[in-house]
Amino acid sequence: MKSKYLFIIFVVIAVLQLFAPANMIYNQEHILKTGTLYKFKTQPIDPNDPFRGKYVTLSYELNSAKSRDSTLQKDDKILVYLEKDSSGYAQVKAVSKTKIENEKDFIEVKVDWYNPYTNDVGFSLPFNRYYMQEFKAKPAENIYRKYNSVLDTINQTYALVSVKNGDAVLKEVYINDRPLLNYLELKTSE
Amino acid sequence: MKFKFNRELTELVDNKVISEDTAIRITEYYRYKEKGQSNPLFMIFGIFGSALVGLGVILILAHNWDHLSRPIKTIFAFLPLLIGQVLSGIAILKNKSRAWKESAGTFLFFSIGASIALVSQIYHIPGDLSSYLLLWISLGLPLIYLLDSKAVDMLVIILATYYAVELGYSFNGGSRVPWLYFLIMLGTLPFYISALLKSAQANSTGILNWLYAVSLMISLGTCINSNWALAFLMYALLFGMYYNLGYLNVYRNGLLRRNSFKLLGSLGTVVLLVVFSFNGIWEDVESKVFVVNSQELIISVLLFVSALVLLGFSYKKRTEVMLDVFQFVFLVFVILFAIGTINAGLATVLTNSILLLLGLFAVKSGTERLSFGILNYGLLIISVTIICRFFDTDMSFVLRGILFVLVGLGFFLTNYFMFKKQKSIQS
Numbered sequence: 098m099k100s101k102y103l104f105i106i107f108v109v110i111a112v113l114q115l116f117a118p119a120n121m122i123y124n125q126e127h128i129l130k131t132g133t134l135y136k137f138k139t140q141p142i143d144p145n146d147p148f149r150g151k152y153v154t155l156s157y158e159l160n161s162a163k164s165r166d167s168t169l170q171k172d173d174k175i176l177v178y179l180e181k182d183s184s185g186y187a188q189v190k191a192v193s194k195t196k197i198e199n200e201k202d203f204i205e206v207k208v209d210w211y212n213p214y215t216n217d218v219g220f221s222l223p224f225n226r227y228y229m230q231e232f233k234a235k236p237a238e239n240i241y242r243k244y245n246s247v248l249d250t251i252n253q254t255y256a257l258v259s260v261k262n263g264d265a266v267l268k269e270v271y272i273n274d275r276p277l278l279n280y281l282e283l284k285t286s287e
Numbered sequence: 288m289k290f291k292f293n294r295e296l297t298e299l300v301d302n303k304v305i306s307e308d309t310a311i312r313i314t315e316y317y318r319y320k321e322k323g324q325s326n327p328l329f330m331i332f333g334i335f336g337s338a339l340v341g342l343g344v345i346l347i348l349a350h351n352w353d354h355l356s357r358p359i360k361t362i363f364a365f366l367p368l369l370i371g372q373v374l375s376g377i378a379i380l381k382n383k384s385r386a387w388k389e390s391a392g393t394f395l396f397f398s399i400g401a402s403i404a405l406v407s408q409i410y411h412i413p414g415d416l417s418s419y420l421l422l423w424i425s426l427g428l429p430l431i432y433l434l435d436s437k438a439v440d441m442l443v444i445i446l447a448t449y450y451a452v453e454l455g456y457s458f459n460g461g462s463r464v465p466w467l468y469f470l471i472m473l474g475t476l477p478f479y480i481s482a483l484l485k486s487a488q489a490n491s492t493g494i495l496n497w498l499y500a501v502s503l504m505i506s507l508g509t510c511i512n513s514n515w516a517l518a519f520l521m522y523a524l525l526f527g528m529y530y531n532l533g534y535l536n537v538y539r540n541g542l543l544r545r546n547s548f549k550l551l552g553s554l555g556t557v558v559l560l561v562v563f564s565f566n567g568i569w570e571d572v573e574s575k576v577f578v579v580n581s582q583e584l585i586i587s588v589l590l591f592v593s594a595l596v597l598l599g600f601s602y603k604k605r606t607e608v609m610l611d612v613f614q615f616v617f618l619v620f621v622i623l624f625a626i627g628t629i630n631a632g633l634a635t636v637l638t639n640s641i642l643l644l645l646g647l648f649a650v651k652s653g654t655e656r657l658s659f660g661i662l663n664y665g666l667l668i669i670s671v672t673i674i675c676r677f678f679d680t681d682m683s684f685v686l687r688g689i690l691f692v693l694v695g696l697g698f699f700l701t702n703y704f705m706f707k708k709q710k711s712i713q714s
Contacts, residue, residue: 100382103433107379110429111372114399117426118364118406125410146416149404150349228408230351267411278353 125266132261133202135179135187137222139256139270151234152226155256155270160209162189164218169194169211176203177220179260186255192218205263224258224267227277237281240272292317333390334438341367341397348405357409364405371395375434385435392436396427396443417465420450424471431478437491440475440482441498447471448502455509464510464582472503487537493545496538500529500547504555510586516575517583519559519568520624524590526555527617531597534614536604556616557645557668563623563638564675569631572624591621612648616641642672650701657709662701670694 138158146152162177169175173194179202180190191197206220229237257268270277293314300310344367352360374391377383383391400423406412407419424446431440451468479499482492507525511518533539533549543550562568594617601614619641627634649665652658673694677687 100379104376104379106429107376107433110426110433111376114368114372114395114402114426115365117422118368118402121403121406121410121412122361125412146349148345148349148400148416148419149408150351152411223413224411226413227411228351230353231349233353267413 124264128261128264128266129259129268132259132264132266134268135181135202135258135260136185136255136271137187137258139254150228151231152228153234153238153270155225155227155267157222157225157256159187159189160221161217161219162192163216164192164211165216166192166194166218167211167213169208169218171208171210173208174205175208175218175220176263177206178203187258202260203263204260204265222265224256224265227256227267227270229278233278233281236285237277240281240284330386330389333386334393337390337394338397338438338442341394341401345397345401345404348401349408351408360405360409364402364409367398368395368402371398375430379433388434389436389438392430392434392439393442396430396439399423399426415453417450417454420446420453421467424450428471428474431475437482437495440478440495443471443475444495444498444502448505451502451506451509455506462509464512465506468506468509472499483537488541488545490545493541493547496545497547500551504551507586510582512582514575514581514583516572517581517587519563519572520620521583521587521590523556523559523620523624524587524594524617526552526559527620528552528590528594528597530556530613530616531594531601534597534601534611553613556613556620557642560616560620560638560642560645561671561675563627564635564642564672565678566631566635569627569634569638572627572634573629573631575628591617611652612645616645639672639676643669646672654701654705654708657705657712659702659705662705663698666694666698666701669697 139155164175176193176196177189178191178193178197178200179187182188191200196203204222206223209219209221211218253274254270254272256270259266259268272280275283296305296310296313299305300307305313348363352363355363371391371394375388375395378388378391403419403422403426407414424443427439427446428443430436431443447468450471451465454465454468455462457463479495482489482495486492504525507521508518510521529548530552533546533552538546538548598614598618623634623637623641626637646665646667646669649661649668651665653660653662653665673690
């Protein structure tokens with residue numbers, strides 16, 4: 098009898114265990130399918146996660162904006178509203194602590210710093226990990242570094258991100274409009 | 288083991304120590320007793336096997352199979368999880384042996400981690416290691432109770448400590464107090480207490496004793512904000528609480544090597560006192576501004592109260608009249624700390640005296656109990672205190688040399704006299 102009750106509780110826990118990854122998948126797929134796509138210019142490095150494998154950390158050129166809200170402090174949550182420029186790259190339309198009506202795409206970020214003299218607010222975009230095979234992460238980083246320097250104006254490196262209701266999913270990383278992996282294979286076969 | 292046991296029984300019967308009838312009854316008794324238990328070796332290999340397979344799965348999945356499509360990768364994310372769940376489900380429903388439950392629980396625990404890791408990888412989900420560990424632990428923790436599994440409890444403690452260290456000891460400036468670590472540990476506590484009550488003498492419970500003691504010792508440091516002086520007091524009180532906790536019957540009646548709280552409490556107290564036997568530390572304490580409303584002080588008060596309650600409890604329940612000075616050191620340390628904030632010099636002298644007193648006490652109780660371990664522990668405390676004084680006093684080399692010789696002689700003579708005493712008692 099006791100084991101029957103235990104089993105029922107176990108089934109509930111097992112469903113939760115299945116639900117957690119399934120829900121993660123659902124959320125990501127939902128944003129990928131229905132979100133708006135933005136391009137973000139990037140700069141990468143390659144660290145290691147003991148459980149999830151190698152990844153390339155992406156830092157973005159878009160890391161600050163103007164805000165007249167002088168109450169902003171480090172670690173405050175703010176909403177960064179986005180719009181596209183003529184080439185499809187994301188740029189900040191507005192920054193706000195609360196939701197702005199009639200504005201659609203925004204990302205929730207944490208404030209890194211606020212400068213009250215210049216009215217600049219600094220933040221880091223959350224989609225900063227691109228997981229890769231352990232042997233490909235380092236060459237990818239090398240190629241990326243080469244093309245991503247400020248002096249290099251010919252090669253474009255960017256991340257394609259799907260944005261919806263404050264959440265964002267990193268879809269792919271591109272070098273000159275080719276997916277990073279694809280570009281890497283092309284370069285190594287050359 | 289069994290072979291040896293049977294041989295001993297035959298020898299006893301042959302030498303007419305016990306009758307043949309008694310020998311048969313003894314064999315029957317152990318055969319009956321063994322029936323209800325699964326083979327411990329079988330269980331240990333089961334747990335290790337599952338842990339290795341589970342870790343292997345995590346590593347294989349971490350490779351990032353980029354030529355596989357997203358749906359196929361997703362199937363692989365769920366496969367180990369489902370296998371683990373089916374195995375654990377069968378173990379619960381059919382009330383399988385402990386070996387089965389422990390192994391299935393261990394495997395399921397690892398596959399939860401593998402599954403979330405792979406999904407995070409497929410979708411490049413951001414989030415630092417600590418948030419990933421927290422999700423993993425929360426999904427795995429109920430398995431401790433459902434499968435009555437000590438192995439899963441051990442894994443939860445290890446991962447929770449990892450989480451606390453990851454979040455609390457971040458050196459790039461963003462460290463936060465991992466309050467949820469304490470909540471997780473509280474969540475596992477009912478299981479640990481029931482394990483102590485049911486099988487305090489089991490080896491697995493001994494491992495749990497050590498894991499809990501070491502984990503809390505590591506994680507307490509994450510509560511240090513900026514008040515370094517108070518952090519020392521916090522640790523002194525933790526060790527005081529540990530030592531008095533080690534006096535509870537569940538720990539005390541077992542082997543000393545399983546009594547992690549008493550051992551760590553005693554050793555931690557001595558190490559801390561040795562650190563404080565240097566004048567420089569006390570001068571630092573004296574110059575620090577004493578912040579009353581800090582989290583370090585609140586935690587110190589909590590630890591002080593629990594140590595005091597445990598001390599009172601052990602004195603109410605004590606069976607022998609013997610006094611253990613180590614039990615009171617935390618009280619003395621609080622007074623010492625109060626003195627140290629006003630007068631560093633006096634506190635230094637007092638700390639050294641306390642250390643010598645503790646050493647002498649250990650030597651005395653070692654000789655009384657005829658324990659070479661305790662005797663030499665006491666001698667070690669005295670020698671370390673004396674050796675440390677060589678660093679901050681301007682003694683002549685001759686005097687230092689003579690002190691070294693005296694300490695060395697002390698070791699030889701006390702051990703020799705005790706050896707003689709032990710021999711005379713034996714004969």
